[in-house]
Amino acid sequence: MMNKRIGIFFPIAILVTGCLYPYRLEVPETRTWPAEGISSISASTKNGGITVCAAEEPNITAHITKRCYGRNKEDAEKYLKNVVIKDTIISGQLSINTEMPSGNRNYGAEFEISSPESTHLDLSTTNTEISLTNMTAGANLSTSNNAVSLKNTQGQINISTSNGKVLVQVHHGGIEARTSNGEIDCDIAKLDATESIILETSNDKVLLRLPQDVSATFDLTTSNGEITVTGFNSIRYDTQERTHKTGTIGSGASTITISTSNGDIIICAR
Incomplete structure (x- = not known):
């Protein structure tokens, strides 16, 4: 009551x-x-x-x-x-x-x-969107109840929001993005061996595009959805369950961790 x-x-x-x-x-x-x-x-x-x-x-x-x-x-x-x-x-x-x-x-x-x-960014707001275009020195971005969007960016990106979509269009570098009740759509043009990707959401899907020649280990978890890894020359699975998959793309230099609930996870070649 x-x-x-x-x-x-x-x-x-x-x-x-x-x-x-x-x-x-x-x-x-x-x-x-x-x-x-x-x-x-x-x-x-x-x-x-x-x-x-x-x-x-x-x-x-x-x-x-x-x-x-x-x-x-x-x-x-x-x-x-x-x-x-x-x-x-x-x-x-x-x-x-x-x-x-x-x-x-x-x-x-x-x-x-x-x-x-080349200016590094630390941006924080509430209830509204954050967006970056053509910035190259990395950023820490925090909002709530709205979306975060990036286009043609470089450097380490850290994103925190809730109830909003995360949209990343052509990023060079590592990224850590957390949201809830929102889709994550992430296009990575380059990922070096020392860089990593962490994507977390709930009640929505995660789509990650990577270079075809990327080298990374992956750990992918959803509570209710399908997991797909496709388009790469070399994929090896250590765990291959419907809602949990771990393995290696290429030689496994960098790391990719993705989790969601009630949504699919798709990793595909750009």
């Missing part, structure tokens, strides 16, 4: 909040920093997406959109001041952090960042 009451409470709370604060106010701003001497960016926000793309320019630019809901325009303008964006540069790291109150009123801040491709 308690769970049922909680399940009903959340939609009612959201509806009440929307009725109290129907006016949505968004205010954009742009900040720019010289890229010279900056090797990494740490960006943290809430209820706002983070997008980072490579740019051939001498500056790092962040287009920031702050958001607040209010009873009317005047009320929203008053409370938007509670959304504070702070930036610092210390020891080669640019930090962009958002401070906002908690409570019934909906606040948020969105970042669209362009920087040199």
